[in-house]
Amino acid sequence: MPPSLPSPSSVTRAAITLPILARAASTTSAGTAVTPNKPPPSKDHHVHTYSPEAFPLGYTVSSTHAGIKKKAGALDLGILVSTSDTPCSAAACMTRNVFKAAPVTVTSELLRNSNGRAKGFIINSGCANAVTGKKGLEDAWSMSNTTTSQLPPSGAQSDKEGTLVMSTGVIGQHLPISSILDKIPELIRTLDDSPKSWLDLSKAFMTTDTFPKLRAKTFKIGDRLIRMAGIDKGAGMIAPNMGPPQPPHATLLGVIATDAAIKPEDLQNALNYAVDRSFNNITVDGDMSTNDTILCLANGAAGSAEHGGRETEEKMKELTEKANPEEFGIFKEQLREFAEELAQLVVRDGEGATKFVTIRVKGAPTYEIANAVAKSVANSSLFKTAMYGEDANWGRILCAVGYTPLSPNPISPTSVSVSFLPPAASSNTTPLRLLTNGEPEPNIDEARASEILKEEDLEIEIDLGDGNEEAKVWTCDFSHEYVTINGSAEEEEGWMYD
């Protein structure tokens, strides 16, 4: 079922970020005026809405305002629950930062105790519950356990299955835990599967985000129609490096819920694969957060294609990599593609971002080398400010290629070539070669360069000329607004957003 076309949507922005954006608009030439409760016009088209049939079967969601964000009515607490009569597999990729937030620790332990099953998750925004000591851990456990104990019993689930927890927002502050616990009955009472509830849940994820990030898609495995919905959030402190929990280490938050049936260990493998090629390959500011978490839930509620929709009588058997390698392969690629789309939304909403830049490194001896070079360029402040300035500054690109931390460093300066590529949708898609085998092109078409650089989307292609492997990393530019957003003392909420 294809989603309906994106349409403008009314979005509640957390009160906490409004003054900052308002200031950005008034102090930078690049800033755009922001109307409260709406994404800025330049971001509006990223808000998609979907028909009811687009969402995975067997999940209900709800959200509310628990007073964590200051603005009255701002959504800051939400839950998702599997209602499938088959067990819900759960996998997670979490931050490798040494300082992992309490919810990261609790979610890891829940997954370990249940062997990769879960009832669903609870999320709050506005407070990261990070660097909060013992009380922080107690609070995260309370959120989880209170939700689990109030959910109606399900024949598909055992006592071991719990409610996973995610938090995002200010670091170093305690959650207003009693306000949160008080809201759980309301959350459970209002659970449903409407498109509005899904969109609202995605709003409850937001911190400095300027738009809610919700996507849904459908695909087939054999004759079965599989549905997948995803939500994520993040705008700053984005340079994730996430691995499976154990040891648990992730403020990018995201969840992908599908009605496919997948064994837990296979779901974890598929998620690792997808996250390594999507969320772990985006960067806004090179800062890896204490809370980064991507959850993946697979509840097996998908009916056969013949049933076409809500009917779920004929259940899928759980896919495993071993027994159904081909079908599993389809799922894994679909998951990777979906994760890539969600990850790119975070870059598009990067703090102060005006450009979406793909760094593609090809001709590398290994994927790891290609990836390291792409990340070195994607994180270079000089490169990112040049993109903001629409400056064809290949010198800064080369410079960042040259200081990639590789040991030993296999890059040969005389075999590196660099091109700028316009977006696929532009009227002239001819790439512009800037450097060939380490020598600058003699007569670069400056007009063409500035044409490409004026595009919101562009791709930098770096050919190392030394192999067949390639990697892609997505980044944004570094603007005055980034400094405005992060250089304000944010006195209202104190401290920081993770």
Place this chain on the structure above:
Amino acid sequence: MPPSLPSPSSVTRAAITLPILARAASTTSAGTAVTPNKPPPSKDHHVHTYSPEAFPLGYTVSSTHAGIKKKAGALDLGILVSTSDTPCSAAACMTRNVFKAAPVTVTSELLRNSNGRAKGFIINSGCANAVTGKKGLEDAWSMSNTTTSQLPPSGAQSDKEGTLVMSTGVIGQHLPISSILDKIPELIRTLDDSPKSWLDLSKAFMTTDTFPKLRAKTFKIGDRLIRMAGIDKGAGMIAPNMGPPQPPHATLLGVIATDAAIKPEDLQNALNYAVDRSFNNITVDGDMSTNDTILCLANGAAGSAEHGGRETEEKMKELTEKANPEEFGIFKEQLREFAEELAQLVVRDGEGATKFVTIRVKGAPTYEIANAVAKSVANSSLFKTAMYGEDANWGRILCAVGYTPLSPNPISPTSVSVSFLPPAASSNTTPLRLLTNGEPEPNIDEARASEILKEEDLEIEIDLGDGNEEAKVWTCDFSHEYVTINGSAEEEEGWMYD
């Protein structure tokens, strides 16, 4: 001979950077108005002038305008020559970037051919001679060889000794080599040892620098008075990681000339030690340049203390680490201290910088771990914008500590403490503790925090609580002006500054 007190000085700023700064002043609230040919008022006190006796004996210097910078009369070419009748030892630490500029390659080869001796050096600003292929190498060799062949013969020097080369400025453009070669006779004719000539030479180093960076000092080894003068430049693309040449790998440029007598290999060892604890521990933007070079010259012209000044009849014997460990130790520490002062000037002139921040990591198991943690914090965009915003954001500090790339990572979250320290000169020097053993301090004095954060200089102390080693890294804040300076297409000169 102590230097005279710093006094305001008239400084020629390269034409190329004027439009950028002018724009910065008009577009950012943090910008300060800049008068052409003068450092901005906030930087003026960093320009020091010295009496003639402050400079090392046996060196002459000169500089001129060779038309590399566009502004008429802007100094962009200079030389320094040893006139001592004892040989001049030379050592260098150069960039580890894979793309090393032609002058880096040529200087490495000159030092190898001469076993660490040199006649002096030639430097140009305005063009980096980087990524310029074969012609770039030929040009760098011409600059060196033409100077060497026109210098008057010296009894102290063999044919093997050459003139070292340094370049800084735009990457990817060829030098106007004939204009440069045409100016060499004038440079040689106007060589002298006056304070004005030294200051002019430091102006010939400048690119996006807002003030010339010249320092001189004297100290004693035994009864001998040793003099040391240093010049450096750099404001952006500053995150040096320099090692000895061979393999040669550096746009921080600097030179330290002393009249001490030191064997070449010992000079190189002393320079490695000093650079690792000074220039390699500064960062402006985390971008390691293609041209970074620090030269050190030691010509043995120092007379005995009795002679007190210009007389040089009684020559020093060359110091060696083996034969004079104690005296060598004094030299090495003096060199490190001097290098630290020069390195800090670059951070003070960091593009758009309004703060000078020392990150001190103590309680570490090894120096390398302390250093890696300090650099992780010093390069965090979120930390640097928080400093610009005078925001006591220890969450961002912890976050950067937590993602330090260490494998295995020995940091225990529950043993890390963080304090803010005001500058030693402030009226209240009491540190402010923010975090103790991984738990936030319950009642942080916000007024005190903002008092410390208002200071131009401040220190962040991170105690890992796991050993006795420590490291210091110096960084600046990330301001709107940084984005303005680097986010402009700089059409006038095209491309980039290294």
